Amino acid sequence: MKILIDVMGSDLGPAELLRGVVSAASHYDAELCAVGQSEELNRIAKEQSIDLSGISLLDAPDVITMEDKPMSVIREKNHSSMANGLRALSHGEADAFVSAGNTGALITGGTMIVRRIRGVMRAAIGTLFPFSAPVLLLDSGANLDVTPAHLEQFAFIGSLYMKQMFGIESPRVGLLNNGTEETKGNQLQIDTYQLLKSMDGINFVGNVEAKAIPFGVCDVVVTDGFTGNLFLKTVEGMAKYMSHNLKEIFETNLLTKFSGLLIRDRFASFKEAFSATKHGGSPILGLRAPVVKAHGSSNARAIESAVGQAIRFAEGNFNEQIEAFFAERPAEEQQNEN
Amino acid sequence: MKILIDVMGSDLGPAELLRGVVSAASHYDAELCAVGQSEELNRIAKEQSIDLSGISLLDAPDVITMEDKPMSVIREKNHSSMANGLRALSHGEADAFVSAGNTGALITGGTMIVRRIRGVMRAAIGTLFPFSAPVLLLDSGANLDVTPAHLEQFAFIGSLYMKQMFGIESPRVGLLNNGTEETKGNQLQIDTYQLLKSMDGINFVGNVEAKAIPFGVCDVVVTDGFTGNLFLKTVEGMAKYMSHNLKEIFETNLLTKFSGLLIRDRFASFKEAFSATKHGGSPILGLRAPVVKAHGSSNARAIESAVGQAIRFAEGNFNEQIEAFFAERPAEEQQNEN
Numbered sequence: 001m002k003i004l005i006d007v008m009g010s011d012l013g014p015a016e017l018l019r020g021v022v023s024a025a026s027h028y029d030a031e032l033c034a035v036g037q038s039e040e041l042n043r044i045a046k047e048q049s050i051d052l053s054g055i056s057l058l059d060a061p062d063v064i065t066m067e068d069k070p071m072s073v074i075r076e077k078n079h080s081s082m083a084n085g086l087r088a089l090s091h092g093e094a095d096a097f098v099s100a101g102n103t104g105a106l107i108t109g110g111t112m113i114v115r116r117i118r119g120v121m122r123a124a125i126g127t128l129f130p131f132s133a134p135v136l137l138l139d140s141g142a143n144l145d146v147t148p149a150h151l152e153q154f155a156f157i158g159s160l161y162m163k164q165m166f167g168i169e170s171p172r173v174g175l176l177n178n179g180t181e182e183t184k185g186n187q188l189q190i191d192t193y194q195l196l197k198s199m200d201g202i203n204f205v206g207n208v209e210a211k212a213i214p215f216g217v218c219d220v221v222v223t224d225g226f227t228g229n230l231f232l233k234t235v236e237g238m239a240k241y242m243s244h245n246l247k248e249i250f251e252t253n254l255l256t257k258f259s260g261l262l263i264r265d266r267f268a269s270f271k272e273a274f275s276a277t278k279h280g281g282s283p284i285l286g287l288r289a290p291v292v293k294a295h296g297s298s299n300a301r302a303i304e305s306a307v308g309q310a311i312r313f314a315e316g317n318f319n320e321q322i323e324a325f326f327a328e329r330p331a332e333e334q335q336n337e338n
Numbered sequence: 339m340k341i342l343i344d345v346m347g348s349d350l351g352p353a354e355l356l357r358g359v360v361s362a363a364s365h366y367d368a369e370l371c372a373v374g375q376s377e378e379l380n381r382i383a384k385e386q387s388i389d390l391s392g393i394s395l396l397d398a399p400d401v402i403t404m405e406d407k408p409m410s411v412i413r414e415k416n417h418s419s420m421a422n423g424l425r426a427l428s429h430g431e432a433d434a435f436v437s438a439g440n441t442g443a444l445i446t447g448g449t450m451i452v453r454r455i456r457g458v459m460r461a462a463i464g465t466l467f468p469f470s471a472p473v474l475l476l477d478s479g480a481n482l483d484v485t486p487a488h489l490e491q492f493a494f495i496g497s498l499y500m501k502q503m504f505g506i507e508s509p510r511v512g513l514l515n516n517g518t519e520e521t522k523g524n525q526l527q528i529d530t531y532q533l534l535k536s537m538d539g540i541n542f543v544g545n546v547e548a549k550a551i552p553f554g555v556c557d558v559v560v561t562d563g564f565t566g567n568l569f570l571k572t573v574e575g576m577a578k579y580m581s582h583n584l585k586e587i588f589e590t591n592l593l594t595k596f597s598g599l600l601i602r603d604r605f606a607s608f609k610e611a612f613s614a615t616k617h618g619g620s621p622i623l624g625l626r627a628p629v630v631k632a633h634g635s636s637n638a639r640a641i642e643s644a645v646g647q648a649i650r651f652a653e654g655n656f657n658e659q660i661e662a663f664f665a666e667r668p669a670e671e672q673q674n675e676n
Contacts, residue, residue, distance in 0.1 A: 131579065141516060144524050178479060178567040186482050186564055210568050211575030226524055229516040230548050230565060231572055237549030238576035241469065246584070249601055256601050263587055263594050 001030040002094040003310050008036040008063040008081040009101035011297040015044050017100065018052070020303025025054055027304060030311050033058050033094065035085040060084040066296065070104035074112045082106060086113040089289045096290035096310035098281060100298040107142045110284050110291045117319050119326025120286040122150050125225075125293060126161060127232055127282050131214045136162050137176075137221045138285060141229035148192040151175070151222050155202050157285045157322055158220035164316040165309075166219075174208030174218035176227060181207070188224065196222075201325060210234075281306030283313055286322070290314045339368040340432040341648050346374040346401040346419040347439035349635040355438065356388050358641025363392055365642060368649050371396050371432065373423040398422040404634065408442035412450045420444060424451040427627045434628035434648035436619060438636040445480045448622050448629045455657050457664025458624040460488050463563075463631060464499060465570055465620050469552045474500050475514075475559045476623060479567035486530040489513070489560045490537060495623045495660055496558035497540050502654040503647075504557075512546030512556035514565060519545070526562065534560075539663060548572075619644030621651055624660070628652045 005024075007017040014036055025032045034041060034052075038059040045052045060081040064073055073083050082101050086109045089097045097114075099106050103125070111123050124139035138154045139146065155173045162171040175192055177185045182193055184207055196204040208217050210231055223231070250260030281292035290313040294306040343362075345355035352374055363370045372379060372390075376397040383390045398419040402411055411421050420439050424447045427435045435452075437444050441463070449461050462477035476492045477484065493511045500509040513530055515523045520531055522545055534542040546555050548569055561569070588598030619630035628651040632644040 144516070176568070178482070178564055178571075209575075210571040211578070213572075214575050214579035226516055227565065227568060230514070230568060233516075233548040234551075234569055234572040235576055237547075237552050238573055239580065240549070241552035242577065242580045260601075263590075263598075 001311060001314060002033060003030050003307055003314070004033050004035050004058065004085045004088055004094045004097045005303065005307065006036070006081045006085050006097070006099035006101055007034045007041065008060070009065055009099075010294075011066070011100075012299060014041060015048050015050065016300055017298070017303055018045060018050050018055075020298070020300035021055055021307070022050060022052070023300055024304040024307035028308060028311055030307075031056070032307065035060055035081040035088075037061065037063070037081075058084060058088060064102050064105050066102050068102055068105060070102070070108040073102075073105040073109035077105075082109055083113065086110060086291070089291070090114045095314040096292065098292045098294055098303070098306050098310050100294035100296055100303065100306075103141070103293060103296075106291065106293055107284060110287045114287045114289050114291060116286050117288055117322050117326070119323065120157070121153060122146065123284055123286040124154050124157070125282050126158060126285050127228070129213075129235065131216065133216050133219070134162075134166060135213060135216075135219060135221060137223070137228050137231060139223065139225040139228050140232050140282060141225045142284070143225040145226075146188070146224045148188065148195045151188075151192045151224070152195050152199060153286070153326070154222045155196055155199065155204070155220065156325060158222060159202050160318060160321055161283060161285060161313075162219045164318055165312055168219055170203045171219035172205045172217075173202050173220045173222060174205050174213075176210065176213075176221050176223035176231065177207035178209070179207065180209060192222075281309045283309070288319060290318075339649060339652060340371060341368050341645055341652070342371050342373050342396065342423045342426055342432045342435045343641065343645060344374070344419045344423050344435070344437035344439055345372045345379065346398070347403055347437075348632075349404070349438075350637060352379060353382050353386050353388065354638055355636070355641055356383060356390070356393075358636070358638035359393055359645070360388060360390070361638055362642040362645035366646060366649055368645075369394070370645065373398055373419040373426075375399060375401070375419075396422060396426060402440050402443050404440050406440055406443060408440070408446040411440075411443040411447035415443075420447055421451065424448060424629070427629070428452045433652040434630065436630045436632055436641070436644050436648050438632035438634055438641065438644075441479070441631060441634070444629065444631055445622060448625045452625045452627050452629060454624050455626055455660050455664070457661065458495070459491060460484070461622055461624040462492050462495070463620050464496060464623050465566075467551075467573065469554065471554050471557070472500075472504060473551060473554075473557060473559060475561070475566050475569060477561065477563040477566050478570050478620065479563045480622070481563040483564075484526070484562045486526065486533045489526075489530045489562070490533050491624070491664070492560045493534055493537065493540050493542070493558065494663060496560060498656060498659055499621060499623060499651075500557045502656055503650055506557055508541045509557035510543045510555075511540050511558045511560060512543050512551075514548065514551075514559050514561035514569065515545035516547070517545065518547060530560075619647045621647070626657060628656075 007014045033056040035058040038057045062077045062080040064080045064082050085097050125142045126138040127140040129135045159171045177189045281294045284291040292310045345352045371394040373396040376395045400415045400418040402418045402420050463480045464476040465478040467473045497509045515527045619632045622629040630648045
């Protein structure tokens with residue numbers, strides 16, 4: 001098992017990401033390879049006493065920044081760490097690729113370089129929420145405009161992912177909507193409901209409301225990328241807002257400060273569960289090889305967690321199952337965009 | 339000032355709502371009138387020792403339930419408490435109407451009986467969020483499908499509401515989107531951005547992301563009803579989920595229990611801020627007279643708060659200002675749906 005990690009183009013810079021790779025190497029039994037400007041990486045490692053023994057490097061002269069356009073990954077920056085890493089992955093030189101860089105470029109690069117699994121119309125970003133039980137949301141922002149046929153594919157792919165990652169035998173799939181009744185929502189939701197209801201190979205539990213998702217009504221939530229992104233960001237914002245407010249409550253007076261000290265550790269782990277840097281990675285689903293997007297502001301621990309996720313992602317025969325499933329679907333559905 | 343309160347058709351039943359009306363009467367200097375089955379209301383008041391002296395009753399033989407279709411308010415149930423109350427309001431017999439009943443029926447009844455202000459294309463549900471500073475979101479679910487011209491109107495109406503209710507001189511209006519850049523979002527957001535940018539009479543601050551809203555990036559958030567409803571329900575769900583988790587943290591052992599006792603009161607008030615029953619009312623904006631929707635599961639205190647909101651809503655010359663503003667807009671915009 002070999003995992004490529006793009007250590008360039010993230011918010012915290014290569015040193016922090018290299019530390020994450022080193023930490024992951026001590027935790028997981030996999031060959032890890034950092035992709036970036038080799039000379040610069042060696043210099044940084046020396047300067048900051050990061051021991052890269054056991055870590056291989058894949059050189060890439062260029063860097064995609066957060067400001068670059070998505071298409072830059074296959075045009076002017078096709079020798080960036082992201083492009084070189086994806087190319088190595090697509091050539092079978094590694095089993096998975098992790099990047100904390102520009103999301104749009106990673107989706108574009110994944111789709112153009114690694115390419116979609118045959119029959120898959122759109123690659124989607126999955127987000128794992130650390131609620132009481134893990135919940136996978138897809139799409140989280142790769143596809144703002146989708147059709148019911150896209151959502152049908154997301155439902156199947158998401159189910160398979162949750163089965164593989166968490167051993168859930170028959171993951172419950174919910175359609176994010178503004179009410180649970182069959183007739184709720186816009187035309188997209190109404191039409192998708194009918195498709196999912198009659199679909200084999202998934203366990204559709206109907207429409208789910210946003211307020212019920214944290215309480216475990218389903219394992220997989222499917223929705224368009226605009227709505228999914230909104231849900232994701234509202235969850236992030238509320239977790240941050242409520243943590244901030246609690247901190248203020250604890251700082252009211254001496255008694256509350258004492259009270260805060262008593263539960264400080266438990267409170268911290270609760271806060272961290274929803275902080276972006278601890279989320280680990282978001283899988284890009286529907287590509288021919290595993291690509292994991294780590295948050296742009298990932299710290300070393302987040303990278304370590306994303307590498308772990310990439311390893312589990314790459315262990316199964318996830319993509320073969322998807323290909324087999326879609327190969328059996330009517331041709332007209334598959335031809336939409338392939 | 340006279341306020342009508344529909345005490346039928348809510349989740350907790352007429353007794354709880356009557357208690358809310360009695361409580362409001364002792365807090366506010368306004369004439370309060372409960373709308374419902376008079377005989378039944380008098381019986382309940384007697385049975386449960388609710389002192390209705392000073393409260394007038396407006397009789398209505400029928401009740402709209404949560405299961406009734408929206409159109410029932412003007413068809414088979416046009417003598418329901420909701421229909422009779424709205425009719426009295428539209429005849430100028432009162433200054434505002436509050437209901438904790440069926441939301442769809444209230445929007446339909448408001449639009450068909452009270453009617454929209456001249457020039458207003460759609461009535462919208464506003465939701466006030468009790469973040470550090472209050473934030474008004476509209477639409478929260480009345481209009482799933484909207485055009486940029488609708489959102490432009492919501493922006494103006496929402497600004498006026500926040501100015502009147504909270505004295506904010508120039509409320510900052512944000513467009514809910516999946517990023518802050520001008521080009522983000524679907525066609526609806528892209529087109530709306532351009533309209534709002536060049537609009538006089540509002541203080542447009544650009545696109546706002548869901549995660550930033552709790553931290554005060556704007557006073558008014560405009561969006562379509564599907565997205566608005568999703569935001570609202572995600573906020574509700576996360577507040578409930580995090581409160582639930584904190585409670586568990588406090589119950590871990592004797593020390594944490596003690597710690598919980600120390601901050602119990604402050605924690606409770608924080609929790610309540612986001613519980614639906616304490617939200618108070620959501621204004622239905624764009625109608626010729628003030629209508630306030632209280633949450634379906636409103637308790638007495640929530641009703642008291644909704645009555646207070648209705649009084650403040652009715653105090654200004656809100657609707658005259660809206661009419662004047664839209665009268666000056668090009669006719670083709672106004673004719674869309676009127």
